[in-house]
Amino acid sequence: MKLFSTVLAAVILFVSASPGYAEKEKVDYPEGYRQWAHIKSMLIEPGHPLENPFQGLHHVYGNKLALEGLKKGSFQDGSVLVFDLLQYSRGDHAIQEGERKFIGVMQKEKKGFSATGGWGFEVFPKDSKTDRLVADGGKSCFTCHTSQTDRDYVFTRWRK
Numbered sequence: 229m230k231l232f233s234t235v236l237a238a239v240i241l242f243v244s245a246s247p248g249y250a251e252k253e254k255v256d257y258p259e260g261y262r263q264w265a266h267i268k269s270m271l272i273e274p275g276h277p278l279e280n281p282f283q284g285l286h287h288v289y290g291n292k293l294a295l296e297g298l299k300k301g302s303f304q305d306g307s308v309l310v311f312d313l314l315q316y317s318r319g320d321h322a323i324q325e326g327e328r329k330f331i332g333v334m335q336k337e338k339k340g341f342s343a344t345g346g347w348g349f350e351v352f353p354k355d356s357k358t359d360r361l362v363a364d365g366g367k368s369c370f371t372c373h374t375s376q377t378d379r380d381y382v383f384t385r386w387r388k
């Protein structure tokens with residue numbers, strides 16, 4: 229009986245660790261995203277509703293599937309969007325990029341992230357590929373992104 233329950237526990241552990249069998253636990257670090265398509269940029273200054281925590285200069289990147297999704301208005305599994313937020317400084321009538329504050333990531337896995345619209349939300353601080361800041365499974369990110377339900381929860385639009 230002891231052996232049986234040990235085997236059972238091992239099977240449960242294996243199944244819950246296998247992708248596709250259970251909720252995906254983690255958003256992957258978007259390796260190589262600086263080589264993806266740059267979609268848009270925006271400077272958020274103090275006083276803007278998104279000031280905390282998004283003050284700074286951000287660039288949005290998307291992989292190939294995300295670009296298809298932007299054009300269609302719905303995204304298939306494997307689509308990834310990156311919100312790359314940098315410090316900025318003002319001088320000589322110019323605004324320059326500074327150090328990275330964090331990257332915000334949205335990764336589409338309909339089954340894995342079913343509680344948040346099929347999107348996994350994560351924040352990797354500074355240049356870290358392993359530290360993760362989202363503690364509530366992405367619920368607070370998702371709550372704001374639900375205003376874009378008719379565009380599969382994505383704010384960014386494709387421009388020519």
Ligand code: HEC
Nearest residue numbers: 270288309310311332333334349350368369372382383384
């Ligand atoms: C209060 C509202 C709000 C919250 C909370 C929020 N976002 Fe967003 N997010 C936005 C807006 C607005 C944009 C579009 C920015 C632009 O136009 O450049 C955006 C854009 C993004 C994008 C680029 C794709 C898109 O939808 O345009 C990613 C990736 C992203 N957010 C990740 C996150 C993550 C991760 C969190 C949680 C840590 C989060 N967001 C929380 C409002 C929010």
